[in-house]
Amino acid sequence: DGGITQSPKYLxxxxxxxxxxxxxxxxxxxxxxxxxxxxxxxxxxxYYSQIVNDFxxxxxxxxxxxxxxxKESFPLTVTSxxxxxxxxxxxxxRVRGELGTxxxxxxxxxxxxxx
Amino acid sequence: AQSVTQLGSHVSVSEGALVLLRxxxxxxxxxxxxxxxxxxxxxxxxxxxxxxxxxxxxxINGFExxxxxxxxxFHLTKPSAHMSDAAEYFCAVRNSGGSNYKLTFGKGTLLxxxx
Numbered sequence: 065d066g067g068i069t070q071s072p073k074y075l076x077x078x079x080x081x082x083x084x085x086x087x088x089x090x091x092x093x094x095x096x097x098x099x100x101x102x103x104x105x106x107x108x109x110x111y112y113s114q115i116v117n118d119f120x121x122x123x124x125x126x127x128x129x130x131x132x133x134x135k136e137s138f139p140l141t142v143t144s145x146x147x148x149x150x151x152x153x154x155x156x157x158r159v160r161g162e163l164g165t166x167x168x169x170x171x172x173x174x175x176x177x178x179x
Numbered sequence: 180a181q182s183v184t185q186l187g188s189h190v191s192v193s194e195g196a197l198v199l200l201r202x203x204x205x206x207x208x209x210x211x212x213x214x215x216x217x218x219x220x221x222x223x224x225x226x227x228x229x230x231x232x233x234x235x236x237x238x239i240n241g242f243e244x245x246x247x248x249x250x251x252x253f254h255l256t257k258p259s260a261h262m263s264d265a266a267e268y269f270c271a272v273r274n275s276g277g278s279n280y281k282l283t284f285g286k287g288t289l290l291x292x293x294x
Binding site: 068070073095104105106107108109112114122152156158161165166167168170171172175 | 188211213215220221222223224225228230269273280281282284285286287
């Protein structure tokens with residue numbers, strides 16, 4: 065069954081702790097993305113990776129880190145430097161299309177609450 | 180840089196009424212535009228996309244959107260609302276050119292359907 069999985073669905077952490085969010089896809093997509101969603105703010109891009117062993121900062125990368133050691137996996141670490149980490153985190157991957165019609169597909173999300 | 184504006188953070192309709200969710204974009208080149216839907220505590224699901232093949236785009240669940248270049252708009256419509264349409268809807272535009280594919284999202288419109 066192909067798709068994007070994110071785990072866990074709910075995550076609670078104490079302030080000052082680093083936490084890693086998992087994102088796995090078995091769709092054979094090259095590109096993967098991490099977004100942060102806050103109420104009324106839409107989605108904001110944190111990091112993205114177009115290919116294994118390469119990634120770029122998005123619009124709000126401060127306080128986050130990523131790795132892309134395997135095509136299937138793109139974990140996101142929320143570090144203690146992130147000042148307001150409580151949010152809903154969405155992972156996406158991109159399928160290629162003709163003439164620029166590439167499309168992003170999303171995982172189910174992880175809701176992180178920092179206490 | 181590309182941007183999208185969704186007019187109305189909250190739209191309320193009666194069951195069976197027309198649904199109209201507004202999206203205006205800003206882009207220096209012909210854009211690629213997307214509508215996504217999000218149900219509570221879930222990821223985003225693609226409704227439809229505009230890729231310049233046709234100005235009227237039909238999507239899933241009876242939704243459609245019309246690209247109007249003169250108005251820089253890509254409004255989402257559905258002739259008759261159903262209770263199951265209650266969700267948050269996001270309009271997005273792809274960055275123009277280059278090899279780094281990114282989407283910029285609007286802040287979302289929450290659709291409420293009243294019985």
